Amino acid sequence: MCSFFLCSYNEELLWYSGTINFGFKSKEDVNMASEKKDIILTGDRPTGPLHLGHYVGSLENRIILQEKYKQYVMLADLQALTDNAGNPAKVTNNVLQVALDYLAVGIDPQKTTCFIQSMIPQLGEITMYYLNLVTVSRLERNPTVKSEIKERGFEKSIPAGFLTYPVSQAADITFVKATLVPVGEDQKPMVEQTNEIVRAFNRTYNTDVLVEAKAIIPKVSRLSGIDGKDKMSKSLGNAIYLSDSPDDISKKVMSMYTDPDHIRVEDPGKIEGNAVFTYLDVFDSDKKKVEELKNHYKKGGLGDVKVKRYLIDVLESFLVPIRKRREEFAKDPAQVMDILFKGTKETEIVAQQTLSEIKEAMGINYKK
């Protein structure tokens, strides 16, 4: 079941995870001449600035992927509203912040088309047509939605927009005719839901207008929080943001979860579940040095503070160029928004084309 693209992608990731991209030079190594046959749709709900978890789980892959594929990155403000209807400012205010994070890490608007979801008017129309092709009970069975409903404590008062957001997401994926969708393991059912709608549409209207997408799941998709918990997230308050100041970084690393039984410097310490070493594994390109530190720590005689100070240096040398680029872009927010508007305009042309094909396939064309 492993397609060419999936396999080559995974190998790439394997290679990539061993060479963290300080200063964004290694992307030059990627074969620029390869054909951009596949189309990628990915994106973020703009509900807060992006953190190291986002970097490891998706941003670093996007920087690679933009060299080989046509890549769309969507600022999913509409989707964010499905569970933030009461606070749109939380969403709208973060669009610029997330865009700054994108540019800061090296998402290149010359290679990746970034767009704002709510500015693609065709998405609502496409969603309306798809809503007729999926049943309520199917949406209620969607594992991702089910667990998200539980997480959010919606229970009986689920907003209709939240239950139906997989259908809106199907519109997102299909209107650019995405063939590859990078997702976390937990989001895989969303791609399956999309493909069901694609098949239902093509079957019902006897067409091949819509294309199915493959979920691509990165090998390292999740970074633990500074508290050692499974997932870094804004709501858990355990995140290091790409936009954090050196002072924030220092404080956060110093408060990091290590080995609770490692009380005196001379005590032997544990590496497993020790967030400091998890981060070193991910962010330090000097693997030999990390190995030495681990051995020393396990044996005893290496204090937490010393390892943490080293991690601060490692994170800083990773974050300094990101921070610098972010500050540079942040000086002219209007220019950043213009980048998004330009991408949005380009994307809208694609959306209009797909919507026309959809309506044509359904025979809804009164002007013909």
Added chain:
Amino acid sequence: MCSFFLCSYNEELLWYSGTINFGFKSKEDVNMASEKKDIILTGDRPTGPLHLGHYVGSLENRIILQEKYKQYVMLADLQALTDNAGNPAKVTNNVLQVALDYLAVGIDPQKTTCFIQSMIPQLGEITMYYLNLVTVSRLERNPTVKSEIKERGFEKSIPAGFLTYPVSQAADITFVKATLVPVGEDQKPMVEQTNEIVRAFNRTYNTDVLVEAKAIIPKVSRLSGIDGKDKMSKSLGNAIYLSDSPDDISKKVMSMYTDPDHIRVEDPGKIEGNAVFTYLDVFDSDKKKVEELKNHYKKGGLGDVKVKRYLIDVLESFLVPIRKRREEFAKDPAQVMDILFKGTKETEIVAQQTLSEIKEAMGINYKK
């Protein structure tokens, strides 16, 4: 609780139901000078040609209402797709037929704006925003939707678009800022649902952009079928269409349900539930003549065939001018479609304005 508009409207209907509009002359009597303060949204799912039941239940009111109010009549093709996704041609092919019926009965494009729902792209967007303001369980409790789901035998496989169509209908009603919505008694919960969304929106975004609508329920809202059953409908096969030929009319009237116990001409007959007399009450302006026939029938000595022949004459004199106008318009379908396109274009400007206000109220305006 009775507002000025509702009361005056009902009085009008009362007056109107006593003076059926043969040849569309009586509408001239309506005070043309009255202010067009209120806005009406009404429409039909274009799934078949319109029949006498539509005329009595809504079309004749529209002809009156267009003189006093700004009236939008929507060809609800999107809504019709929510339970006809597998057969869009059934919907699209009937748009022209329904438009011909409108023009034939005297809906005047100079006074009433007719538009095609699927050609208003803003409706999908507005629906997406509203979907976040209503819960799934609230939609499941909607009495109209509940009974329609039962009627259609959807049970567990309800299309998501069908469950959520009241939200889409709220978009229809609110984007033109309709204040009056003529509906049958059974559709009243839809207007309530819309008003709940209006209040939720205005409350959530601290605005008064959206306006609540009043359901206006005509006194005569339902015409029985030719089989005497409660409701004339295409699916029950008991309808007389506005586009029926004289031969169709003759055959249908001759097959009409009367009094099953009225076997010989000399037998006394029953008037109650006798469809022939129901139709005479509605369509014969010569009330004295109808009274005479009823008395004769009740006494005995008046045969069904004779009354039916009389009804055929009455219906024919009602339908002849409608049929004539219909044939006239049908000669140039492109011109009829152009009338719809013109109305749609005008309506889209209103839709864009309302959508802008909605997004402004929510603070979704990145270009500001």
